[in-house]
Amino acid sequence: MSERPADMAVAATARIARHEPRLRAFTSYDPVRLRQDAEAAPAGPLGGLSVGVKDIIDTGDYPTAHGSPIYAANHPRNDAACVALLKAAGALCVGKTVTTEFAFFRPGPTVNPHDVSRSPGGSSSGSAAAVAAGMIDIGLASQTAASLTRPASYCGIVGFKPSYGRYALAGVKGLAPSFDTLGTVTGDVATAARADAVLRGPVPASPRLDARPPGRIGLCRTPWWPEAEPSTWKAVEDAAARFRAAVPVDDVDLADYGAAADLHITIMSYEAAQALTWEYACRRDMLSPQVTQLIETGRAIPYETYRDALRQASLLRQRVQALFDRYDALIAPAAPGEAPLLEHGTGSPIFSRLWTLLRLPTITLPGLTGVNGLPVGVQLLSRFDGDDDLLDWAAWAEKLLPLRPAPALGEG
Amino acid sequence: MSERPADMAVAATARIARHEPRLRAFTSYDPVRLRQDAEAAPAGPLGGLSVGVKDIIDTGDYPTAHGSPIYAANHPRNDAACVALLKAAGALCVGKTVTTEFAFFRPGPTVNPHDVSRSPGGSSSGSAAAVAAGMIDIGLASQTAASLTRPASYCGIVGFKPSYGRYALAGVKGLAPSFDTLGTVTGDVATAARADAVLRGPVPASPRLDARPPGRIGLCRTPWWPEAEPSTWKAVEDAAARFRAAVPVDDVDLADYGAAADLHITIMSYEAAQALTWEYACRRDMLSPQVTQLIETGRAIPYETYRDALRQASLLRQRVQALFDRYDALIAPAAPGEAPLLEHGTGSPIFSRLWTLLRLPTITLPGLTGVNGLPVGVQLLSRFDGDDDLLDWAAWAEKLLPLRPAPALGEG
Numbered sequence: 001m002s003e004r005p006a007d008m009a010v011a012a013t014a015r016i017a018r019h020e021p022r023l024r025a026f027t028s029y030d031p032v033r034l035r036q037d038a039e040a041a042p043a044g045p046l047g048g049l050s051v052g053v054k055d056i057i058d059t060g061d062y063p064t065a066h067g068s069p070i071y072a073a074n075h076p077r078n079d080a081a082c083v084a085l086l087k088a089a090g091a092l093c094v095g096k097t098v099t100t101e102f103a104f105f106r107p108g109p110t111v112n113p114h115d116v117s118r119s120p121g122g123s124s125s126g127s128a129a130a131v132a133a134g135m136i137d138i139g140l141a142s143q144t145a146a147s148l149t150r151p152a153s154y155c156g157i158v159g160f161k162p163s164y165g166r167y168a169l170a171g172v173k174g175l176a177p178s179f180d181t182l183g184t185v186t187g188d189v190a191t192a193a194r195a196d197a198v199l200r201g202p203v204p205a206s207p208r209l210d211a212r213p214p215g216r217i218g219l220c221r222t223p224w225w226p227e228a229e230p231s232t233w234k235a236v237e238d239a240a241a242r243f244r245a246a247v248p249v250d251d252v253d254l255a256d257y258g259a260a261a262d263l264h265i266t267i268m269s270y271e272a273a274q275a276l277t278w279e280y281a282c283r284r285d286m287l288s289p290q291v292t293q294l295i296e297t298g299r300a301i302p303y304e305t306y307r308d309a310l311r312q313a314s315l316l317r318q319r320v321q322a323l324f325d326r327y328d329a330l331i332a333p334a335a336p337g338e339a340p341l342l343e344h345g346t347g348s349p350i351f352s353r354l355w356t357l358l359r360l361p362t363i364t365l366p367g368l369t370g371v372n373g374l375p376v377g378v379q380l381l382s383r384f385d386g387d388d389d390l391l392d393w394a395a396w397a398e399k400l401l402p403l404r405p406a407p408a409l410g411e412g
Numbered sequence: 413m414s415e416r417p418a419d420m421a422v423a424a425t426a427r428i429a430r431h432e433p434r435l436r437a438f439t440s441y442d443p444v445r446l447r448q449d450a451e452a453a454p455a456g457p458l459g460g461l462s463v464g465v466k467d468i469i470d471t472g473d474y475p476t477a478h479g480s481p482i483y484a485a486n487h488p489r490n491d492a493a494c495v496a497l498l499k500a501a502g503a504l505c506v507g508k509t510v511t512t513e514f515a516f517f518r519p520g521p522t523v524n525p526h527d528v529s530r531s532p533g534g535s536s537s538g539s540a541a542a543v544a545a546g547m548i549d550i551g552l553a554s555q556t557a558a559s560l561t562r563p564a565s566y567c568g569i570v571g572f573k574p575s576y577g578r579y580a581l582a583g584v585k586g587l588a589p590s591f592d593t594l595g596t597v598t599g600d601v602a603t604a605a606r607a608d609a610v611l612r613g614p615v616p617a618s619p620r621l622d623a624r625p626p627g628r629i630g631l632c633r634t635p636w637w638p639e640a641e642p643s644t645w646k647a648v649e650d651a652a653a654r655f656r657a658a659v660p661v662d663d664v665d666l667a668d669y670g671a672a673a674d675l676h677i678t679i680m681s682y683e684a685a686q687a688l689t690w691e692y693a694c695r696r697d698m699l700s701p702q703v704t705q706l707i708e709t710g711r712a713i714p715y716e717t718y719r720d721a722l723r724q725a726s727l728l729r730q731r732v733q734a735l736f737d738r739y740d741a742l743i744a745p746a747a748p749g750e751a752p753l754l755e756h757g758t759g760s761p762i763f764s765r766l767w768t769l770l771r772l773p774t775i776t777l778p779g780l781t782g783v784n785g786l787p788v789g790v791q792l793l794s795r796f797d798g799d800d801d802l803l804d805w806a807a808w809a810e811k812l813l814p815l816r817p818a819p820a821l822g823e824g
Contacts, residue, residue, distance in 0.1 A: 060690075070490075074489055077483065078690045078691070078694075079694070081688075081689035081690060084689040084690035085689055088689075088693050165590075165722075168589075168683070168686035168687055168689070169589065170586055170688075170690075174581075174582055177580075177581065178577075201685075201686050201689060202685035202689055202692075202707070202710060202711050203711050205715060273613075274493055274580035274613050274614050275493060276493075277496040277580070277582070277613060278472075278490045278492070278493060278495075278496035280614075281496045281499075281500050295614070303612060303617060307797055310577075311797075385719055385723075
């Protein structure tokens, strides 16, 4: 925090030089620009913090490829609103981080800092790995299904997906506008809260974080609990037991929300097919089989089916409000288990589809581990627009979990 | 429709050459490219129709300046989803049309085809003027406050702002995401319906339009009726009388929705300040006083005030649903009166703020005139997501109104 700008740039460059050859978290960064940017950075509430920008987010200084060869040489004219906010608050943007293709499923080159044979999760792969390895303080990330929560869980870091709409999406490539949500991955809740006070913009808010317990927690194993691995079962039960020592924790049954996963898939597929119309019409040969399949799934959905799914999703959002009359916060699984091996892809989004559909704020907390000793996160959720309270509760909850395991990083 | 592509390009070029020097509806078009595009256009449901693209919408062939000198030389890599859909359906994109700066209030050079001393309305100024002058069949337009309805009213054409979210916004510069809605201006309802079947994408729907009356119409003068001019009072009462000869038309009192206008201003200002963060932070000297004022208004609004306005807007959207148990459609003023003189700007958005806030579909219908013989439109509205019915009812209503006045266009 007290580093001189030039020292900060040198330190960031050294960290990246050390870990990047093995982790491959960045699509582009430039030590010369980094130093210039550090010298030019204004004073502000994020002074001394470094940021990595997921490569579906426009930047005027670096190319923005959206994880696709179609945009390999794409140089936007301007920074996205979120990047401009962070820079104006004194943060140092050190480069662009790897995303899966259009924030969907085709992985980039990034590996998991805790085990380089495993996935960092997707789609915010590079931001999560870079934070876990200490290369950056704040990773800009986004979620349409599970693209922030899952990599945070796999990489053993904090992932904050705020309420839908809290951070402006201007300059962020969209996949499914009903769900697309910008958020952050960070090393701890305090850093997420500092970034939040700036990113909710347009004017930085006064930083505030009051670590305090929620009054009552609901333990929501979700209808997909049987699909989780023992690592996740154990992590969620362990977290619940730790919280229960301080506040009431009751089981919450959301069995009748099981349709949410299919609703989410219907809406996401349809909207992705709309959003990627040009790419499918004019650059189809440059799309992966995964994205092509997503688009073609969307194209096969009748318009009426899509609109009906939107209506049902809206009703679920209204219905879930009553749940938060009884519980301040929920805890739930963040991912099915530990990070999968690279050859198995970026993992299943099943434990986030419901919450993304409901547009609720969620913070993934690290500290617990699975059967192989790898990180397993748990989600803490709150009511829509309850982000300020959720950050406070997460700062409290974070302290009840074990110290997060540091990745055993070699010398690259 | 049966024109050969080359003939169509020649005819479009001739129409533009004739009227454009006086009307100044286009920011860019290229007769050579037009001919090439016509030869290459695929067969499809929009074959033979020409399109103008509002210049906040990305196009790979033409620059996209958003009505701002900041983006004067901005050349996107790709077409927006809406443009790709229209092209794939066989439509011929003839160029980019004038928008006010960032679709807000600073006018471009376009004049009203019915009286060149008057405004075409904004922000979809060029698309509306070009349709009114017969230079294009379909104008892509958008609305965040009244940017589609008002120019349609002033230019004496059909303006269709569908339900929020019906047309994908991928590749469209956003101003206030809670309201930004893509739509069309056209010469008649049938053309709007043909475009709709394509634009609601990703796959063109079967064209269908069944001109039929709604069961019951509500006449909604709105809480802002006293702010309208006699031209608008007369047009709305005249339209109501014509419809009443065929179906029941009852007065509807929405006096208790009066707060909607301020809610709309709060949300739009806050979100515009977020969306234009980079422009304000890094190119402030290139912003107009109007946009600067909008951003600074937004920056002065506390976050909690903004989120509270969002909650109130959501409640109004739920409440208005019951109105459509009693009325299939509403008719309402489209603008305060005839087009204002150029020096008075693009006119007041007051008669659209409520409907934009409520996210309802609306069609502005031409045919009536004001005290100076200039066009005055009326809005026909329906329930959220009732777009298909609304198009059918508008096709019926259109026939009950006088033939629209053709602009008395000289030879440029």
